[in-house]
Amino acid sequence: MVTSPLTHISIETLAQVLNEAFSNYEVPIHMNEAQLKAHLHALGYSPEDSIGLFDGSTLVGFILVAIRGTYAYDAGTGIIPSYQGNGYAHQLIDATLAHIKQRGFTSFFLEVIDTNERAKKLYLSHGFTITRSLLCYQIKKEMLEGTSSVQLQKQERINIPSGDCIPSWQNSDACISRGGFTAYDIVHDSVKRGVICFNHTKGSIAQIYIEPQYRRQGFAKQAIIAAKNCTETPTLGILNISEDCVEINGLLTHMGFSLLLTQSEMVYTL
Numbered sequence: 555m556v557t558s559p560l561t562h563i564s565i566e567t568l569a570q571v572l573n574e575a576f577s578n579y580e581v582p583i584h585m586n587e588a589q590l591k592a593h594l595h596a597l598g599y600s601p602e603d604s605i606g607l608f609d610g611s612t613l614v615g616f617i618l619v620a621i622r623g624t625y626a627y628d629a630g631t632g633i634i635p636s637y638q639g640n641g642y643a644h645q646l647i648d649a650t651l652a653h654i655k656q657r658g659f660t661s662f663f664l665e666v667i668d669t670n671e672r673a674k675k676l677y678l679s680h681g682f683t684i685t686r687s688l689l690c691y692q693i694k695k696e697m698l699e700g701t702s703s704v705q706l707q708k709q710e711r712i713n714i715p716s717g718d719c720i721p722s723w724q725n726s727d728a729c730i731s732r733g734g735f736t737a738y739d740i741v742h743d744s745v746k747r748g749v750i751c752f753n754h755t756k757g758s759i760a761q762i763y764i765e766p767q768y769r770r771q772g773f774a775k776q777a778i779i780a781a782k783n784c785t786e787t788p789t790l791g792i793l794n795i796s797e798d799c800v801e802i803n804g805l806l807t808h809m810g811f812s813l814l815l816t817q818s819e820m821v822y823t824l
Contacts, residue, residue: 555614555642557649560604563613565591571613575632580667581815596733597629597724598622603657605650607633607642615642617650620723626654627723628664647680655824662824663723665794665817674818682820687797688722691811692789695757695782698809702776706738706750706784713737714749717763719802722794722819725760735760740777750777757787762802774805794819 560568569590576583585593598620607615615633619626633642654662665688666673678684712731723729730737730751735758737751748764759781764774782790794817795802807813 555645556608557605557645558608559653560601560606560613560616560618563601563606567613568616568618571616571634572630572632574634575615578635579632580670592734594618594620594629596729597627598728598732599629603654603659604629605646605653607637607646609637615646617646619650619654621659622723622726622728624658624660626659626662628662631664643676644680647676651680651822651824660824662822663819664821665722665819668816668818674820677820677822680822682822684818685821686819688794688817688819689797689803690791690793690814690817691795691806692791692814693809693811694789695785696788698779698782698790700775700779702779702783703742704747704773704776704780705741706777706780707741709737709739709749712751714751714761714763715765719796719799721761722796725794730760737761738777740764740773740780742773742776747771747773748777750774750781752781752785754784755786757785757790759790759792769801774802775809778809 565587569585569587572590573584600619600621603619603621603626605617606613614637617631618629620629651662664677666677712727714727714737733753734755735751735753737749739746740748740750747768750759751761752759762774762777792806
């Protein structure tokens with residue numbers, strides 16, 4: 555068993571191995587080639603910084619690495635079921651950390667579903683530390699009650715002010731600008747009150763920001779209700795909201811969003 559970068563691995567091969575590797579995952583994942591290509595593009599996937607596990611010339615596992623500046627991000631770690639339980643995850647992690655350190659990156663981020671205790675222990679044993687807890691929500695649109703008096707005005711370019719709630723990697727401006735998301739100014743009585751950013755086809759909200767002087771006046775709730783009418787899915791979701799963002803978590807709970815799962819964001823300093 556050897557490890558090497560995924561520079562010459564096609565999306566077709568990667569999709570086949572990824573779907574097999576995640577077939578028995580906590581949350582089963584299946585993506586076709588087009589979906590995987592778009593997903594990895596949005597995250598900032600770098601084949602030359604990603605590491606594959608090979609049995610001879612056959613790819614049987616991987617750590618997919620996305621990059622931004624001097625930061626690296628685990629966009630997916632998987633080993634096909636017939637090779638699991640043999641210690642190869644340790645080999646993959648060690649090889650990836652050595653590789654990205656040699657490439658000059660300073661930090662390596664990832665997220666682990668909290669019920670996946672085995673994976674959390676694995677990363678902790680390799681020196682990762684938990685930085686925060688991330689919460690993932692969803693609601694059936696038919697359950698969203700109330701009306702909205704705000705207008706959503708499309709931004710030409712995504713421009714979301716920095717607030718107290720730091721977005722996760724996949725909700726960052728860089729990722730959502732490549733991932734089919736659109737940002738809208740939240741306008742009421744001809745005055746901009748904030749910004750909401752969501753994906754029309756996925757029904758996924760990435761960020762909500764309300765100007766400090768307009769908070770606690772219902773504009774975030776009204777923006778979410780307005781987004782409901784602009785999306786094509788039967789549900790609305792919002793992933794990876796930091797647990798310490800008390801106001802938005804409280805609002806989503808009050809509006810009837812269900813907590814799907816929680817994740818631990820972890821980092822390794824290189």
